[in-house]
Amino acid sequence: MRRTPPAGPAARPARHRTSLHPGAWWLWALALGTAATRTTNPLLLALLITVSAYVVATRRPHAPWARSYGAFLKLALVVLLVRLAFAVVLGSPVPGTHVLLALPEVPLPSWAQGIRLGGEVTAEALTFAFYDALRLAALLVCVGAANALANPSRLLKSLPGALYELGVAVVVALTFAPHLIADVRRLRAARRLRGRPDRGVRGLLQVGLPVLEGALERSVALAAAMDARGYGRTAEVPPAVRRTTAALTLGGLLGVCAGTYGLLTAEGGAYGLPVLLAGLAAALAGLWLGGRRTLRTRYRPDRWDARAWLVSASGAAVAALLALAASRDPAALHPGVVPLVAPELPLWPAAAVLIGLLPAFVTPAPVAPHPRKEPT
Numbered sequence: 001m002r003r004t005p006p007a008g009p010a011a012r013p014a015r016h017r018t019s020l021h022p023g024a025w026w027l028w029a030l031a032l033g034t035a036a037t038r039t040t041n042p043l044l045l046a047l048l049i050t051v052s053a054y055v056v057a058t059r060r061p062h063a064p065w066a067r068s069y070g071a072f073l074k075l076a077l078v079v080l081l082v083r084l085a086f087a088v089v090l091g092s093p094v095p096g097t098h099v100l101l102a103l104p105e106v107p108l109p110s111w112a113q114g115i116r117l118g119g120e121v122t123a124e125a126l127t128f129a130f131y132d133a134l135r136l137a138a139l140l141v142c143v144g145a146a147n148a149l150a151n152p153s154r155l156l157k158s159l160p161g162a163l164y165e166l167g168v169a170v171v172v173a174l175t176f177a178p179h180l181i182a183d184v185r186r187l188r189a190a191r192r193l194r195g196r197p198d199r200g201v202r203g204l205l206q207v208g209l210p211v212l213e214g215a216l217e218r219s220v221a222l223a224a225a226m227d228a229r230g231y232g233r234t235a236e237v238p239p240a241v242r243r244t245t246a247a248l249t250l251g252g253l254l255g256v257c258a259g260t261y262g263l264l265t266a267e268g269g270a271y272g273l274p275v276l277l278a279g280l281a282a283a284l285a286g287l288w289l290g291g292r293r294t295l296r297t298r299y300r301p302d303r304w305d306a307r308a309w310l311v312s313a314s315g316a317a318v319a320a321l322l323a324l325a326a327s328r329d330p331a332a333l334h335p336g337v338v339p340l341v342a343p344e345l346p347l348w349p350a351a352a353v354l355i356g357l358l359p360a361f362v363t364p365a366p367v368a369p370h371p372r373k374e375p376t
Contacts, residue, residue, distance in 0.1 A: 023158055024304070029149070042343055049138050053141070079136055084133065087125055092129060097124075101121050241289060252285070259271075
């Protein structure tokens with residue numbers, strides 16, 4: 001008999017060799033979301049949504065967690081409709097002359113000045129609300145693209161050592177969530193077979209107690225298993241290192257908040273970027289020092305290869321070019337509504353948005369799952 005040679009590197013599963021690092025997908029999506037916050041032009045925002053949707057359609061893996069993109073699209077549509085409804089009911093500070101309809105206005109006391117219920121609804125106010133809501137909707141769609149493209153468990157495994165406990169907690173929660181849903185379905189089916197109600201407050205109370213009991217039993221069993229395997233061990237670090245870690249992390253987070261506020265306001269444009277970069281550097285240094293107290297190893301870690309750099313750089317290029325366009329030509333990226341004019345599509349910012357399509361061509365296509373063969 002001929003002996004089968006041992007499996008080498010070529011025989012290993014191709015998932016970690018062909019799939020992209022999940023952090024690259026999040027950086028690309030967050031950069032597109034940052035670009036969406038720099039403009040209110042509906043044509044550019046629609047182009048950003050189309051770019052993210054095309055990348056998701058071509059590179060979304062065949063996994064249950066990858067189906068969350070549709071939920072984010074529905075959420076973005078709900079945000080858009082709610083913003084328009086508020087503009088109709090509560091009015092808008094934008095003046096307008098094109099009256100679409102006149103609602104009965106509710107008189108309010110003197111202390112509620114500036115708030116209006118009902119009244120005239122103008123086309124300028126609705127257009128301003130639509131532009132503002134579409135920007136938030138585009139940001140939600142970009143976050144949904146990251147959720148649909150990046151594997152959450154692999155992303156949590158890539159967290160630094162200082163966030164190890166948080167990653168373990170989130171992984172356990174994501175693992176137990178399907179069990180809770182299965183328990184609810186099983187108990188509701190059992191109550192229906194016994195002729196008992198499974199809906200309403202009474203059905204919810206009688207189903208919720210067994211579900212919580214099963215969740216507590218699984219939690220206790222998992223805690224015992226994790227304790228037996230050495231989870232939660234920490235290394236001894238000097239007190240000076242602990243104080244330095246806390247100071248760097250807290251100071252870095254405060255610097256990130258102050259820098260972000262400076263970038264979002266017109267008065268803080270001079271100090272916003274330096275403070276943000278300094279805060280990020282301090283926070284990263286604090287996370288690196290905090291990882292020294294965690295004793296753990298990584299099994300088959302995800303590698304940050306050239307494709308991950310290309311994907312991240314494409315998103316960063318879109319954000320940087322749109323920020324540059326917003327400073328050079330603010331009228332094109334923020335079309336006015338008074339007087340009411342049709343928005344125009346600026347050419348080179350639109351071409352910059354198309355750079356976000358690069359991940360659809362440089363990343364590997366998702367592998368279709370093999371169909372299971374039933375035993376005969």
